Amino acid sequence: MSGRYFALGVALVALATLPYWMAGIYYINVASQILFYAIFALGLNVLVGYAGLVSLGHAGLFGVTAYATGYMLQLGFGHPIAILVALVVSMFAMAIYAALSLRSTGIGFIMITLALGEILWGLAYRWISLTGGDNGLSLQTRPEPFGYTLSDANAFYYATLVVFLLSIAALTVFVRSPLGAALKGTRDQPRRMNALGYHVWAIRFIACLFSGLLTAVSAILFVYYTQFISPQTLSLTSSAEVLLMVISGGAGTLLGPIFGAGLVVVVKTVVSGFIERWNFLLGAIFVAIVILMPEGLVPGTVRLWKMAWRKREPAAATISGGAEAKP
Amino acid sequence: MSALTITGLCKSFGGLHVTSNVSLNVEPGERRLIIGPNGAGKTTLFNLITGELTPDSGSIQLFEQDITHVPSRRRAHLGMARTYQIITLFARDTIIHNVTLALLGLSPSRWNPMIDLKRQGHFVEHAKKALERVGLGHIANRPLAQTSYGERRRVEIAMALTQNPKVLLLDEPFAGLSIDERRDVQQLLLAIPRDVTIVMIEHNMDVALQFAERITLLHFGEVILEGNRAEVVADPRTREVYLGH
Numbered sequence: 001m002s003g004r005y006f007a008l009g010v011a012l013v014a015l016a017t018l019p020y021w022m023a024g025i026y027y028i029n030v031a032s033q034i035l036f037y038a039i040f041a042l043g044l045n046v047l048v049g050y051a052g053l054v055s056l057g058h059a060g061l062f063g064v065t066a067y068a069t070g071y072m073l074q075l076g077f078g079h080p081i082a083i084l085v086a087l088v089v090s091m092f093a094m095a096i097y098a099a100l101s102l103r104s105t106g107i108g109f110i111m112i113t114l115a116l117g118e119i120l121w122g123l124a125y126r127w128i129s130l131t132g133g134d135n136g137l138s139l140q141t142r143p144e145p146f147g148y149t150l151s152d153a154n155a156f157y158y159a160t161l162v163v164f165l166l167s168i169a170a171l172t173v174f175v176r177s178p179l180g181a182a183l184k185g186t187r188d189q190p191r192r193m194n195a196l197g198y199h200v201w202a203i204r205f206i207a208c209l210f211s212g213l214l215t216a217v218s219a220i221l222f223v224y225y226t227q228f229i230s231p232q233t234l235s236l237t238s239s240a241e242v243l244l245m246v247i248s249g250g251a252g253t254l255l256g257p258i259f260g261a262g263l264v265v266v267v268k269t270v271v272s273g274f275i276e277r278w279n280f281l282l283g284a285i286f287v288a289i290v291i292l293m294p295e296g297l298v299p300g301t302v303r304l305w306k307m308a309w310r311k312r313e314p315a316a317a318t319i320s321g322g323a324e325a326k327p
Numbered sequence: 328m329s330a331l332t333i334t335g336l337c338k339s340f341g342g343l344h345v346t347s348n349v350s351l352n353v354e355p356g357e358r359r360l361i362i363g364p365n366g367a368g369k370t371t372l373f374n375l376i377t378g379e380l381t382p383d384s385g386s387i388q389l390f391e392q393d394i395t396h397v398p399s400r401r402r403a404h405l406g407m408a409r410t411y412q413i414i415t416l417f418a419r420d421t422i423i424h425n426v427t428l429a430l431l432g433l434s435p436s437r438w439n440p441m442i443d444l445k446r447q448g449h450f451v452e453h454a455k456k457a458l459e460r461v462g463l464g465h466i467a468n469r470p471l472a473q474t475s476y477g478e479r480r481r482v483e484i485a486m487a488l489t490q491n492p493k494v495l496l497l498d499e500p501f502a503g504l505s506i507d508e509r510r511d512v513q514q515l516l517l518a519i520p521r522d523v524t525i526v527m528i529e530h531n532m533d534v535a536l537q538f539a540e541r542i543t544l545l546h547f548g549e550v551i552l553e554g555n556r557a558e559v560v561a562d563p564r565t566r567e568v569y570l571g572h
Contacts, residue, residue: 178431178447179440185417185428192415195377196432196490197403206440 015161019154032157034265035164036221041245041257042171043214049252051207052187054110056239057117058215063124063234065090065219070137070229079143087216094212098205117239124231136230160221167214172254183207248289250296259297328391330355330494330524336385338375345371347548356521360539361528364568368548369528370412373496377409378402404433406493410483410500416471422482423467426454429486457489461515477508497527501534509534
């Protein structure tokens with residue numbers, strides 16, 4: 001247990017001091033991307049991992065928030081108003097998305113979310129007066145919370161880090177709460193949960209809203225990071241990419257989606273500079289993960305680690321007399 | 328006042344009348360056994376009573392309150408609990424977490440997204456007590472995946488009992504148990520106080536007959552016979568339905 005807290009402390013210090021030891025602005029920007037994509041993946045993980053509902057349309061919701069922010073800014077509103085309106089619009093969009101897709105579970109849920117995501121993509125592409133169509137929307141400035149300008153890479157990184165830490169804290173609390181336990185219950189035995197007195201639909205609906213909130217938060221960070229939004233962001237490929245982050249890292253774990261986001265972003269941005277066929281590499285990595293650790297990178301590594309310890313334990317036990325074999 | 332009153336209940340799946348015009352009256356504190364060959368519609372009747380299925384016609388009353396159109400989850404809050412023929416538990420979690428979920432189901436704090444469930448002392452205590460009642464207190468923190476079939480049966484019963492039901496529906500609680508396990512479960516059921524009304528489906532006649540006071544015989548979705556233990560056992564129709572001669 002203390003080992004876990006130690007690792008967590010080291011990770012926090014590493015994240016907090018990242019701009020001081022990371023080689024150059026480019027990599028600090030990569031770190032920012034990993035963090036906001038991690039929030040996106042954590043949001044999707046609420047549904048995929050904890051509710052057992054696989055959504056293939058989350059990029060559509062992500063896009064709604066990004067476009068809402070961009071559009072509000074284009075109308076001349078300030079950043080706080082734009083962000084607030086974007087969040088409200090996103091929650092409405094998520095409520096509709098959830099009400100439609102929660103009519104089903106399993107494959108049905110996947111197909112409905114896929115269709116809804118495609119509809120949102122189509123709207124972004126065709127509703128030119130609102131979205132600028134293929135040209136997308138550009139954002140002129142980044143916000144300046146408390147007079148602290150985010151146009152600088154380091155400042156943006158720290159703002160993203162704060163939001164990231166808040167998001168993961170919120171998710172940690174939720175997962176351990178009664179409602180979190182109820183959500184996991186509806187994933188494993190919906191029928192039994194219903195018979196025990198739980199409102200399965202309402203629990204899933206709340207989970208969708210929470211997932212939508214994290215998605216919206218990450219989308220706001222994204223749109224301020226790139227200062228640009230186009231229909232490409234809402235495509236099925238984007239939805240699939242986040243889903244791969246969740247699944248490759250480990251669905252239903254707190255750390256898995258973060259590592260998944262790290263993997264995808266690093267291969268996409270950094271490795272793609274060295275290897276032209278980075279898509280092929282990413283595919284190969286996923287295949288390897290599925291074969292070696294079908295439960296995902298984080299739970300898979302934990303499993304292998306435990307197996308390695310168990311193998312060493314009998315040996316250690318005979319040497320130390322058996323008592324203090326555990327670390 | 329009756330604990331459970333069923334009047335003219337019908338349910339068809341396509342052209343198949345699984346429950347046809349079933350009427351039942353169970354008194355408070357009664358131990359009722361429902362028997363019948365495979366496909367007689369026993370589990371369907373349970374699913375109608377608990378609200379997992381909606382009847383085509385007829386009504387169901389729980390302590391004089393009409394619950395025919397009350398959703399399944401509300402019936403749990405009104406004092407109805409059930410166990411499943413096919414064990415339906417949370418396999419990834421510990422035994423105590425399973426029971427805690429049952430407790431939480433009737434508590435308003437099931438909607439709370441802020442508190443740490445593991446630190447809610449009263450839930451933990453209650454769940455522990457329920458597990459001690461079924462003789463599983465010593466392995467409360469064991470993952471469900473590492474328990475035997477008989478232990479899982481008892482977890483099911485503990486979950487139902489911890490909700491303090493007024494009416495408890497047991498769907499084949501002895502199915503698949505060894506002789507020893509059967510005896511354990513039987514003692515467990517005999518120890519349930521009389522303020523709980525029990526309706527039980529069971530095939531295993533020797534254990535079930537000892538337990539039941541009144542018996543209802545279902546065949547092709549219809550009530551063929553109802554009476555006390557001696558009457559039903561002695562009736563030639565029981566032999567006919569069960570043994571075919």
